[in-house]
Amino acid sequence: MNNAISHKFHYISRQERQELLAVARGEAVADYIIDNVILLDIINGGEMTGPIVIKGRHIAGIGAEYRDTPALRRVDAHGATAVPGFIDSHLHIESSMMMPVTFETATLPRGLTTVVCDPHEIVNVMGEKGFSWFVRCAELAKQNQYLQVSSCVPALEGCDVNGARFTLDQMQAWRDHPLVAGLAEVMDYPGVIAGQNTLLDKMDAFRHLTLDGHCPGLSGKALNAYIAAGIENCHESYTLEEGRRKLQLGMALMIREGSAARNLDALAPLINAFNSPQCLLCTDDRNPWEIAHEGHIDALIRRLILQHHVPLHVAYRVASWSAARHFGLRHLGLLAPGKQADIVLLSDARNVAVQQVFVKGEPVDAERLKAGEPARLAQTVPPYGNTIARHPVCADDFPLHFTPGKRYRVIDVIPNELVTGASACMCTAEGFDRHDICYIAVLERYGQQSPPAYGLLGGFGLREGALAATVSHDSHNIVVIGCSADEMALAVNQVIEDGGGLCVVRNGQVQCHLPLPIAGLMSTDTAESLAGQIDALKTAGRECGTLPDEPFIQMAFLSLPVIPALKLTSQGLFDGETFTFTSQEIAD
Numbered sequence: 001m002n003n004a005i006s007h008k009f010h011y012i013s014r015q016e017r018q019e020l021l022a023v024a025r026g027e028a029v030a031d032y033i034i035d036n037v038i039l040l041d042i043i044n045g046g047e048m049t050g051p052i053v054i055k056g057r058h059i060a061g062i063g064a065e066y067r068d069t070p071a072l073r074r075v076d077a078h079g080a081t082a083v084p085g086f087i088d089s090h091l092h093i094e095s096s097m098m099m100p101v102t103f104e105t106a107t108l109p110r111g112l113t114t115v116v117c118d119p120h121e122i123v124n125v126m127g128e129k130g131f132s133w134f135v136r137c138a139e140l141a142k143q144n145q146y147l148q149v150s151s152c153v154p155a156l157e158g159c160d161v162n163g164a165r166f167t168l169d170q171m172q173a174w175r176d177h178p179l180v181a182g183l184a185e186v187m188d189y190p191g192v193i194a195g196q197n198t199l200l201d202k203m204d205a206f207r208h209l210t211l212d213g214h215c216p217g218l219s220g221k222a223l224n225a226y227i228a229a230g231i232e233n234c235h236e237s238y239t240l241e242e243g244r245r246k247l248q249l250g251m252a253l254m255i256r257e258g259s260a261a262r263n264l265d266a267l268a269p270l271i272n273a274f275n276s277p278q279c280l281l282c283t284d285d286r287n288p289w290e291i292a293h294e295g296h297i298d299a300l301i302r303r304l305i306l307q308h309h310v311p312l313h314v315a316y317r318v319a320s321w322s323a324a325r326h327f328g329l330r331h332l333g334l335l336a337p338g339k340q341a342d343i344v345l346l347s348d349a350r351n352v353a354v355q356q357v358f359v360k361g362e363p364v365d366a367e368r369l370k371a372g373e374p375a376r377l378a379q380t381v382p383p384y385g386n387t388i389a390r391h392p393v394c395a396d397d398f399p400l401h402f403t404p405g406k407r408y409r410v411i412d413v414i415p416n417e418l419v420t421g422a423s424a425c426m427c428t429a430e431g432f433d434r435h436d437i438c439y440i441a442v443l444e445r446y447g448q449q450s451p452p453a454y455g456l457l458g459g460f461g462l463r464e465g466a467l468a469a470t471v472s473h474d475s476h477n478i479v480v481i482g483c484s485a486d487e488m489a490l491a492v493n494q495v496i497e498d499g500g501g502l503c504v505v506r507n508g509q510v511q512c513h514l515p516l517p518i519a520g521l522m523s524t525d526t527a528e529s530l531a532g533q534i535d536a537l538k539t540a541g542r543e544c545g546t547l548p549d550e551p552f553i554q555m556a557f558l559s560l561p562v563i564p565a566l567k568l569t570s571q572g573l574f575d576g577e578t579f580t581f582t583s584q585e586i587a588d
Helices: 003-009 014-024 100-110 120-126 128-140 168-173 189-193 197-205 220-228 240-248 264-270 288-293 297-306 312-318 321-326 366-371 373-380 485-497 527-543 551-556
Strands: 030-040 047-049 052-055 058-062 071-084 086-091 112-117 144-149 180-186 210-213 252-256 279-282 343-348 353-359 407-413 420-428 437-443 453-458 466-469 478-482 501-506 509-515 566-569 572-575
Touching: 014 052, 014 058, 030 312, 030 343, 071 353, 086 252, 086 279, 086 297, 086 321, 100 112, 100 128, 100 288, 100 353, 100 366, 100 373, 100 527, 112 321, 120 128, 128 144, 128 373, 168 197, 180 197, 189 197, 189 220, 240 252, 240 264, 252 264, 264 297, 279 297, 279 312, 279 321, 288 527, 297 312, 312 321, 366 373, 407 566, 420 453, 420 566, 437 485, 437 566, 453 566, 453 572, 466 485, 466 551, 478 485, 478 551, 485 501, 485 509, 501 527, 509 527, 527 551
Parallel strands: 030 071, 086 112, 112 144, 144 180, 180 210, 252 279, 407 453
Antiparallel strands: 030 047, 030 052, 052 058, 071 343, 343 353, 407 420, 437 453, 437 478, 466 478, 466 501, 501 509, 566 572
16 A cells, blocks of 8 residues: 555645534534435444435545534435445456546446546557546546556567557656556566566656556466565456465455456455455456446446355455555545545445445436536547558458468467467368367558468357457557458458447458447447447357357457467467467477
8 A cells, every 4th residue: 555645646625624624523514414324334344324424525424423414415315325436446448448438427327436547558559648638538537537657558569569659758747647546557577577677667667656567377486576576466367376376475466357357256265354455356348238237346246245255344345445545545445534425325235236326425417427428528639530550451461371281379269368278270171170260360550561460269269250350459450350361351441441440240241340439449439329339249249150258358358468378469479478479380
């Protein structure tokens, strides 16, 4: 916990403090009083009785002694349970394909009052311009949108082509902004372990803030060295033992349940009353369909309680106070006098049934939030403009040459994981000796017009057609998976024409496509519209045979070299274990 910087996050004027104290003493009128409410005590366990007294942005007092306190407005909670607002400790809003304003509209009414966001997706495309837009969005948001300064742009130097650089000088210019919470995930963990000065310079510049980690599968001396460098948390753990070891070595364990990476079931058994202050919840990457139909952090809490039998006060603790404590956000995470009045009222605490949400002392009106979205969006001045500098392609641009009798490396999709397997197959006169093989290619989209890198993919399930996308972590080149060069070219050309987006081709025709005109990552549509379009894309993908629940999110990570075991970037096939490029063909 970084107490040294917590003053930056929450300024309260002397006048506000005096007004708050007057209400707390019972000498002034409150703005809101929430009556007939039970508070879940996430520190001691058990419950407390209300009411909850609010003045301005803050809680002035709690308890029966305030029953007769005058207020401008009284809210009858009808016996609801009050818990602190939910906090997502690590996410990329761009992965929702929603702009920050739209994301707020979709998630704030679900109780998500705070996010800690790394906007490195848009920063990889347009550099500081993208980061500054996210800051503007955060400044205008009702939701508490804190930012981590993106540390690895690109994810791994020399392994891919991306759209921009984000220099140390540019990073430091944002360091003291009141909505900056720290340094975003330092993904080049081999570089950190080796003591590369360029990485240590970035970490030293932000050492008084929180230093976010990213080290899937790391263990032994390498893990010790990574933590010794100053890294404080990790959201990439995918086994019970990995998570336990990171906790033992002092890391905060971010338990992730996104749309592709689903680690909650593996890690939830670790949570107990002792270590819960070091356990945080995050989504990392979650699409609008899942947010609309299943929820966000509320969905994770529900599963902790109902499936993993985590006690209520512990489940809500890891969803709020644990993250606030870790990031030094001392004004958040608790329902207590002097804390910001971010309150979720639940008609059913076990099922996380959200009845009403308060943020910064004001009730959230979902319909008003939705109606005001266009005006709020216009205020942010979105960075419109085509970022796809790739010429149209043809089938001949995808040679897909594999020689019968030769063995080739295969990237194997692992369901609900970002890590991949690495295996082999034999090319035969009829095709391949495995029936689950399809082609994958990555094309840089920033103007170099270099030939596609291509390879073989197993476990994705594609039997016909092609899927293409400009969401391809973290450089966001064009990734395409298909069964023929013709249909792969057709899918790629559609996302080029759209200025970025997602596309499904089948029977030689575009079946479904979603334009993403903001950096090739985000839509200008509403959350409801996006959820419907994602559903249509998933349906079209299933008709082509795709197996992953979220095929586009799964394929988006097939180009990320900092997650093992085998990946494909615009530069070729990359071994995520040795951090070197490797050949497609396996030598005899």
